[in-house]
Amino acid sequence: MKLAYIGTYPPRECGIGTFTQNLTKSMLGMDKQAGPQNEILVVAMDDNDQKYAYPPEVKLSIRQEQQTDYLEAANFINLSGSDVCILEHEFGIYGGLSGVYILPLLHRLDIPIIVTLHTILDSPSYNEKAILKEICKMADKIVVMSQKAIVFLTQIYEVPQEKIVMIEHGVPDIHFDKQKSKKEFKLQKKKLLLTFGFIGRNKGIETVIKSLPGIIEKHPEVLYIVLGKTHPNVLRHAGEEYRNHLLLLIKNLNLQSHVLFLNEFIGETDLFKYLAASDIYITPYLHEAQITSGTLSYAMGAGCAVVSTPYWHAAELLTQERGRLFGFNNHEELTGILNQLLDHPETLKKIQANAYEYGKNIIWPKIGKKYLQLSKAILAFPKQEIEKKETPIDLLLLPPFSLMHIKRLTDDTGIIQHAKFGIPNLKEGYCLDDNARALLMVLMTYKQKKDETALEFMPIYLSYIHYMQNKDGTFRNFLSFNRNFLDEVGSEDSFGRTIWALGYLIGNAPNDAYYQTGKLVFFDAVPNFEKLQSIRSIANTIIGICYYLKTNASDEHMLEILKSLTAKLIQHYEDNHSENWKWFESLLAYDNGILPLALLHSAQIIHDDKVTEVAMETMDFLVEHTLKDGTLSVIGNKDWYYRDGERSFFAQQPIDAMAMVLMFYQAFLLTGEKEYLHLLFTSFMWFLGENDLRMSLYDFETKGCCDGFENYGINRNQGAESSLAYLISHLTVLQAYEVFYQVDVLENSEMEKALHN
Incomplete structure (x- = not known):
């Protein structure tokens, strides 16, 4: 019999790793003359980008916060010839919220599964309960180590008792005087x-x-x-x-x-x-x-x-x-x-x-024998049929996530805004837009992947934003490479993008120092919110306010500002839309998806039917003009698309694709409809060649993103805006995939809470 194991493993210093190693050795079924009677392979869990010198039985490792590693591990186990997979489960060793990343792996396994539960909570959160119930549903047998655990599983998690087996925690057969x-x-x-x-x-x-x-x-x-x-x-x-x-x-x-x-x-x-x-x-x-x-x-x-x-x-x-x-x-x-x-x-x-x-009764040879008997008993019956969880997002098509190009563009002042091919163009200096986007991106990266490089970059981008703020709360935008200001007051668009990043920071700060600084800069800017005229600046500011309100729901003053800014966007729609033109302006210009996206965020907070209606109508209108043939074709910035005119196909830019990805993700969060995940992934694949030119804008060598494409082909320059748009889109795809598995295992009564939290 060939046995596959998933868990931590020595030399990683972890109690579950020691357990896994002892279990594998005890199940080899050693015969003094014939040697091992069974074959084992281990898929080991890594943590925080640590590298371990694993022993030969470890055939593959999974980086805790890398979702694609889990899918590759499932494929590896399925092709390995293994008869049974034994999973050691503890919430803290698997990635994603409450360890949700393990679910796609288990869903893809074609062999019977035994799950050993090392922790069972008596007061689990919604996600913890739902995820453990799903794991138990997919398991052919569940091993617990105490009678109390059986009571919890049957009464709290509603697991059928016939699925549960009590096998004590093994101990080494070592004795000293x-x-x-x-x-x-x-x-x-x-x-x-x-x-x-x-x-x-x-x-x-x-x-x-x-x-x-x-x-x-x-x-x-x-x-x-x-x-x-x-x-x-x-x-x-x-x-x-x-x-x-x-x-x-x-x-x-x-x-x-x-x-x-x-x-x-x-x-x-x-x-x-x-x-x-x-x-x-x-x-x-x-x-x-x-x-x-x-x-x-x-x-x-x-x-x-x-x-x-x-x-x-x-x-x-x-x-x-x-x-x-x-x-x-x-x-x-x-x-x-x-x-x-x-x-x-x-x-x-x-x-x-x-x-x-x-x-004497719980030494590992005896415990291993019980696991072997359980494995053989499972193989004597057909594998239970479990409905596969299918998502239109195929993470294995994504390149590995990398901050290499961002590291190249970033110095101790901020992120350089432009590049010649993949080389930073120091002559162009820095801008607020890109440092705000960069702050948003590294916050998302650290939240999603616990990437220490992202944590190192946060104070650089936040410091730039703080440095560029004027006394009246507005911001300068441009700074030369030798740190000279190049303007007095930046564009409203750069203001709005900064508020978005700061609002996200307040809700997702990795420590109190970042939280306090972000909050200070955010509130210094608040007096300027209702002075904004640019609809994209209003939209970006709305998104920032919504992120702020998710963790500060009792701030009535900020809620009123949100309603006021939302009303401005709605008024633009009322002034410009017609039966065949359901849009906020008389043209589709740049960064179009950001406008419905803002209303989708606002609708989640203020629960206004009119806001939801306009958000959905304008999103559908944008889909009609950019996703007709199953491929994203964003409006070109060369001539844009005026009502009753011809749309431009060239000078398509990554920020437009990013806005579409974010828009569909927010639509999924608001409605729970999986069709939006299909549209999200289709939009993301624009970066990887599913576009009008059928050419990838992502550079697999530099790990940067090209600045768009023209009638002559790809613009090979890889500036901050384009590369950040790609990375934010990539992270959004990963987040959408994770949320899909969270909400898919929840009861209907609990799903709405998960989507809105």
Whole structure:
């Protein structure tokens, strides 16, 4: 039998990775003479662009935030000859909101699926619940590691009980003599208390530290070892703040000689030596919401006496005199229990013996055998038929997302506005339009992909915007390469695009510094909102206000400004439309899709039927004139398209295609109709050659986008505007694909909430 596994995997330092590796080895079915009876392959999950030197069984890796990697992995597994796929599921290791990126992979697998659930939430969000229900629907069998998990799955997630199998968390079959282990660590004269695993605030280690003074009074030989590194996610966002807090607590309680931190991620052999040397193992978690604990299972497998707070897994496992429980945050109760056990060695030994007896039944060879039996049982029956989720968006047609050309165009002032072919044209300097677009793009990139390069660029573009703002809240637009202002007040269009980017920033800032700066610049500009005359500036400003209101819905003043600006756009439509010309002006000019797009955004906020009606009418009118033959043909900027005149086909520009992509995405969010995803993807493919010239504007070598096409062919210059239009469109396609899978698994009553959030 050939088995495929999806999960994290060593050398990535992750508990699920260790679990996956142990499971694969235990399922090889080793025969002393014939060797392995089964064949395995692993698809490993990477995180945050980290590169790992995986062992040979890892045949493919998936970058967590790269959606196309999931689709390629599905194709790889289907063609690998594997009989069964085993997925290790934990929300945090898969990309997208609540790990939604795993769904398209599972939908595409042609072989039976076993899902091992490492976390099951009792109070999930809409998305978490819907996504886990969908995973369970696609799974042929679901493995859980506690009885409580079965109750949650059946009662909260409505999973049929016959689909669920209880298989305990496996532990290595490693045992060491207690006295020899103590001697090796020079702990012969110590009573060792131990906690191991990744360190974070939810571990409750401070509870144990606070309990120690009352223990040391009676047992001065006690040493508490905390073995483990700070969790990588905690380290990334909060550094060693928690560990430093604990060290200060130790110092204040004068416990330096009784507490030892070993900041390591150690191998299983050394870990089991520490477990053997320990007298009592402690898991002091702060909350009950822990359905499975690998560290607890390891301690039981090593025959440790465990003292724990009553989180779900511990409350279930530590029955039948296999351990002791104490209340959450209750260090006084912990002091009493530990003193009682240390005072009565015979009780301690009885608990250790009971734990050892239980641990003999969960060693990996026995657990692996249960998974093998389950896999064989599944193969004895036809694979369940699951309706395939089809979307008109084919991500495998997209080039890999790259900021390489943007990096080339960006210096410490901002993004250079023009390029000669793929080389920055320093003579043209910088402009506000492009730095606003660039800020929007990197915010979208970081939100979608957690790309650190995008995070590095944010302060550059935001600083440029801040620098260009005048005292009255307006903005200059152009800056020379030697940083001289080239105008006093920029165009209204550049103003509007800046407000769009700032509004998006306020709702999607990666930290408070960016949020506060963006908010300051945004509100300094507010007095100019209702002075705007250009309809595209009004449209861009509307979009920025809508993004702001999504996270600041109670701002009544801003809502009134939104209604006022929306009314201006509607009035332009009333003044210019006719039976055969349903548009805001007497011509289709540039960046046309931005006008219906603004109304689609506004309709989502103010819920005005008239706004929705005009948005849909003008969008349909634009579709009629640009998507007649199933290919996007945007209005050329050479002569545009005047009412009763001839439309221009040349000087088609990327910002027009971008506006169409964004317009259809917003229409999908507003209506939930999947036809708009088809139109969105058709519009995006304009960049890749599905256009009037049948030539790609995206340059696969430079990773930039050409500035459009003329009657002579492609304009090979790759300025900021064009390349940013491509990247924003690319990110929108990825976002649309993700949202499709989110809303497709929700109940009808919940779908509207997902679309509007």
